[in-house]
Structures are given as structure tokens and as C-alpha cells.
Amino acid sequence: MNIAAKNINIQDYTYDLPDEKIARYPLAERDKSKLLVYQNGQISETQYAYIADQLPENTLLVFNNTKVVAARLLFQKITGTTVEIFCLEPAESYADITSAMMQRNAVTWKCLVGGAKKWKEGILQKELLHEGERIVFSADKKEKHNDYFLVEFRWSGGHSFAEILSIYGNIPLPPYLNRMVEEEDKQRYQTVYAAYEGSVAAPTAGLHFTHELLEQLNNKGIAQAYVTLHVGAGTFRPVKSATMENHDMHAEFFEVSKELIRRLANEEKKIVAVGTTSLRTIESLYWMGVKLLQGKGFTDLAQWECYELPQDIPVTEALQALLAYAHETGADKLIAKTRIIIAPSYKLRVAQGVVTNFHQPNSTLLLLVAAVVGDDWRKIYDHALRNNYRFLSYGDGSLLWQQ
Incomplete structure (x- = not known):
């Protein structure tokens, strides 16, 4: 099967992003960020504070x-050299991120290691003092793989791994911010509705929403729902291959309640995903339903499956298949991994629009934007650059309706 998305040349999805356009810090007020609105080929401007008027x-x-978890850990060797361990995701032996986060005394994670050559062997150890309690925390490098190390962590005191990270770890800011974490980041590089620990990067479109804005949306009758997709470090991985066929899309865990699937299947509403991660999640649900209808079972979604599966299954039918599966298995929520890549030639099935920030050149996130708005992505980004929009994680954003 000839899949058009595989032949995309990433150099066709680049633009000049001056360093001064990158937002190094958030605005003082979350909802005062600019919001570019794109609909029917037209661009207008407002602020997130007034997004209700656009919906x-x-x-x-x-x-x-x-x-977002404090996934960046620093250990100092006896020699004085520092080894940085960046926790990516749990080892394959854990069913999901939540269960790995709740492990007590020991856990094994896939990690990046800065200064790995300095850590040839031996166990790194650190003593933590938390509320008068002495905790011994150690890291043991078990295996080396192509793009990660398998590291076993152990600690005393019976705390969960989530608690250990909150005590000892640092928030992993995106590398393009090119600065150290500051106290403000602990609160601002987190959405106000963040609930389930597991991401190493924030779902940045959501950073613009406040409790007051959510209440305002609710008062207008704009319904709200939540999925959980734990954002991996792969979201920052540049596309290095000449064409997308040779790019290995990162996998990410997601969890979705049966109740939300029912709402997506039954509500006659316009569905707008807040963030690319929310969009990838609800679109993945559709394809997993299609797989069930094709007798393929409930399995993780591979990179190109959404282009290979039948393209004419109604959304309601696919989501009803997921509900039937949840009912048969007695599951209140579905947990899986997705590697879906949304790129030009892809047509949104579940969502009609997306709220998202402005993304890096040559990125899979920019391909997603182009899938939603077509070639007008250049018009949108040119407008944002000319009108002093702030780019990337702490920057301004857009509401994009599918063309």
C-alpha cells in the first residue's frame, strides 16, 4: 500500500524561527496569551481569556x-563528577506508568544518562532528608540499549517512586528553552488541572487555561472532558530522516475512561482537542475501534496503522466497538500505547479542531498542524511571526478548525 504520508520530505515543513521569538518564560497571567484563530481559510486574533467567544x-x-514529573535526577560520584539521569518511561514489565509510579522501594526505568562515560560501573547513591527522615536513594545501571539505559532505582522508607521524584527530582524543561529550572517553573510548567503523574513534558496548549476560564467555559455550556496521555521525551525528537518513512515515531501511554468514549460516540457536539496529545489520543481511539471491528483485537496502535486500516468506518461504529470491548472485559478505562503519526493526507475522524501552541520547524507536531489546516500552515505561521507571537512551550497559541 502506498501511504502518502511516508513520502513526506520534512524539509518541506520548515521555517525560520528566530531565537528571540522563543518564549523563555511564561506570561504573568496564563490566559493573557495571544490566541490565533483559523477557520475557513481566515485568520483572526484574540486572547485565551476570550476563547469561549470562539467556540x-x-x-x-x-x-x-x-x-509532569520531576524526571531529572542528579547524582554526584565520589570523584565529584555529576551524572544526570533523565527518566523516560517504565521498563516493559510494568503495565502502565501509574503502576510504576506507585512502586515502593524499587523500580526500573528507561533513562537517558548524561555523563554516561563517567558512570562505567557501580551504584550511584544519594542521601535525602525529607521532613526529618533520612532516605537512601540509589541508581544502578543495568543494561544499555540503542537509545536508552535501563536503570534500577532503590530507596528506603517505603515511599512511592512518585514521592521520591517529587522530593529529589527536577522538572525537565524543554531543551530549547536553554536555561535552568527556576522556582516558578514548578507551578507554571504544569496545567492547573494536572492530575496523573507520568509526563516528562507538559501538554503545553493547556498551560493557558485557568480555573476561572474553565468555569467561564462551563457557564457558557461548553462541555469539558479529560484524557490522560503521558508525554514522552520523544515529543522533542527532531525528524532526521529525509522522508517520514524512516522516522521512528515515539510511543506514549494513554488512559481513557469508558464514560468519555461514550460521550465521544453519542454527543452531537463539535469536538475540539486541547493540545496535540489530546488529539492523538482521541484519534487513536477511533483506530483502535476499527482494529476491533477488523478482528485484530485491542492492541497498541502502530505508526502507520491509521493509513493502512479501512478508511470508511463511521466514527460512532468504531467507538461503539471500543465500548463493547470495555463492557466484555469489565474495564472502566482503557489503557494502551499509541505511536500514531498525524501528517498531511490524514483526515481527523473524532475531532473537528485543535487548540495548540506554535511548534518547532521540522517536527512531527508541525506535520500534525499541516494535517489539520493544509498548506495554510505557512500562512498561519507567517502571520504569527510578523505579529510578534511567542513560540514554543511557554508561548502563544492557536485554535485551528479542520479545513
């Missing part, structure tokens, strides 16, 4: 309630 009353906003 029909029959809109369902879908947010990602993942929580």
Missing part, C-alpha cells in the same frame, strides 16, 4: 490531565 455552545473540549 459554539455545542463544543466538547478534551483536555489532557497528565502531570
Whole structure:
């Protein structure tokens, strides 16, 4: 099967991003960021504070309630050299991120290691003092793989791994911010509705929403729902291959309640995903339903499956298949991994629009934007650059309706 998305040349999705356009810090008020609105080929401007005016009353906003974990750990060797361990995701032996986060006394994670050559062997150890309690925390490098190390962590005191990270770890800011973490980041590089720990990067479109803005949306009758997709470090991975066929899309865990699937299947609403991660999650649900209808079972979604599976299955039918599966298995929520790549030639099935920030050149996130708005992505980004929009994680954003 000839899949058009495989032949995309990433150099066709680049633009000049001056360093001064990158937002190094958030605005003082979350919802005062600019919001570019694209609909029917037209661009208008407003602020996130007034996003309710841009949404029909029959809109369902879908947010990602993942929580960024303090996944950056620093250990000092006896020699004085520092080894940085960046926790990516749990080892394959854990069913999901939540269960790995709740492990007590020991856990094994896939990690990046800065200064790996300095850590040839031996166990790194650190003593933590937390509320008068002495905790011994250690890291043991078990295996080396192509793009990660398998590291076993052990600690005393019976705390969960989530608690250990909150005590000892640092928030992993995106590398393009090119600065150290500051106290403000602990609160601002997190959505106000973050609930389930597991991400190493924030779902940044959601950073613009405040509790007051969510209440305002609710008062207008704009419904809100939540998925959980734990954002991996792969979201920052540049596309290095000449064509997308040779790019290995990163996999990410997601969890979705049966109740949300029912709402997506039954509500006659405009579905708007807040963030690319929310969009990838709800679109993945559709394809997993299609796989069930094709007798392929409930399995993780591979990179190109959404282009290889039948393209004419109604959304309601696919989501009803997921509900039937959940009912048969007695599951209140579905947990899986997705590697879906949304790129030009892809047509949104579940969502009609997306709220998203402005993304890096040559990135899979920019391909997603182009899938939603077509070639007008250049017009949108040119407008943002000319009108002093702030780019990337702490920057301004857009509401894009599918062309």
C-alpha cells in the first residue's frame, strides 16, 4: 500500500524561527496569551481569556490531565563528577506508568544518562532528608540499549517512586528553552488541572487555561472532558530522516475512561482537542475501534496503522466497538500505547479542531498542524511571526478548525 504520508520530505515543513521569538518564560497571567484563530481559510486574533467567544455552545473540549514529573535526577560520584539521569518511561514489565509510579522501594526505568562515560560501573547513591527522615536513594545501571539505559532505582522508607521524584527530582524543561529550572517553573510548567503523574513534558496548549476560564467555559455550556496521555521525551525528537518513512515515531501511554468514549460516540457536539496529545489520543481511539471491528483485537496502535486500516468506518461504529470491548472485559478505562503519526493526507475522524501552541520547524507536531489546516500552515505561521507571537512551550497559541 502506498501511504502518502511516508513520502513526506520534512524539509518541506520548515521555517525560520528566530531565537528571540522563543518564549523563555511564561506570561504573568496564563490566559493573557495571544490566541490565533483559523477557520475557513481566515485568520483572526484574540486572547485565551476570550476563547469561549470562539467556540459554539455545542463544543466538547478534551483536555489532557497528565502531570509532569520531576524526571531529572542528579547524582554526584565520589570523584565529584555529576551524572544526570533523565527518566523516560517504565521498563516493559510494568503495565502502565501509574503502576510504576506507585512502586515502593524499587523500580526500573528507561533513562537517558548524561555523563554516561563517567558512570562505567557501580551504584550511584544519594542521601535525602525529607521532613526529618533520612532516605537512601540509589541508581544502578543495568543494561544499555540503542537509545536508552535501563536503570534500577532503590530507596528506603517505603515511599512511592512518585514521592521520591517529587522530593529529589527536577522538572525537565524543554531543551530549547536553554536555561535552568527556576522556582516558578514548578507551578507554571504544569496545567492547573494536572492530575496523573507520568509526563516528562507538559501538554503545553493547556498551560493557558485557568480555573476561572474553565468555569467561564462551563457557564457558557461548553462541555469539558479529560484524557490522560503521558508525554514522552520523544515529543522533542527532531525528524532526521529525509522522508517520514524512516522516522521512528515515539510511543506514549494513554488512559481513557469508558464514560468519555461514550460521550465521544453519542454527543452531537463539535469536538475540539486541547493540545496535540489530546488529539492523538482521541484519534487513536477511533483506530483502535476499527482494529476491533477488523478482528485484530485491542492492541497498541502502530505508526502507520491509521493509513493502512479501512478508511470508511463511521466514527460512532468504531467507538461503539471500543465500548463493547470495555463492557466484555469489565474495564472502566482503557489503557494502551499509541505511536500514531498525524501528517498531511490524514483526515481527523473524532475531532473537528485543535487548540495548540506554535511548534518547532521540522517536527512531527508541525506535520500534525499541516494535517489539520493544509498548506495554510505557512500562512498561519507567517502571520504569527510578523505579529510578534511567542513560540514554543511557554508561548502563544492557536485554535485551528479542520479545513
